[in-house]
Amino acid sequence: MTSSAAKTIARIPQSKSPYKPGNILPITFSDCDLVGNPDLHHDSLVISMQVGTSNVRIILVDGDSVVNLIMLDVLKAMKINEDQITKKSSVLVGFSGETRNMLGKIYLHTYAEGVASYERFGILDCLSSYNVFLGRPWIHNVIVVPSNYNQCIKIPTD
Structure with missing residues (x-):
């Protein structure tokens, strides 16, 4: 990691969600959270956020995935040191039974909605419509409540 990357990461607030068992905050979605007309879309939940020291677009939030994944091309564009x-x-096995080999893993900071976390990502070298897949490990660690219908996420924070 370069010294400038380390300084940037050090500036990211390392806040955690105040949610703890016994301190449950209600999270609800209403019509004011809707993005566009929900009758006209059946889209996946795609967001943008900071991963490592870069702002990454086209991130799929996938509650069915048991791993967080990042594409090798994205790491190269981020100039991540090998x-x-x-x-x-x-080996990853997809929903339809196809298999892909992960090249390895990397730990990167993520920052969304005022909450920073340190996440493990599997690395894939393949073509994909998405740059990053955020699965249950990220959802549970950051305590995100995703809504495909509303096309947004909510995170309990102060």
Whole structure:
């Protein structure tokens, strides 16, 4: 990691959600949260946010995924040092039974809606419509409540 990248990460507030068992805050969605006309879309929940030291677009929030994934091309565009990558091949099995080999894993900071976290990402080298897949590990760690219908996420924060 470069010294400028380390300084940027150090400036990211490391706040956590105040949610703890026994301190449950109600989160609701209403018509004012709707983005566009819900009758005209059946879209996936796609967001943009800071990953590492870069603002990344076209991130799929996928509550059915058991891993967070990032594409190798995205890491190259972020100019991530290969020393940060733990090389270990693993096999992912998709919904339709197809398999993909992960190249390894990397830990990166994420920052969304005032909440920062440190997440593990599997690295894939393949063509994809999405740059990053955020699965249940990120959703549970940050305590995100995603709504495909409203096309937004909510995070309990102060």
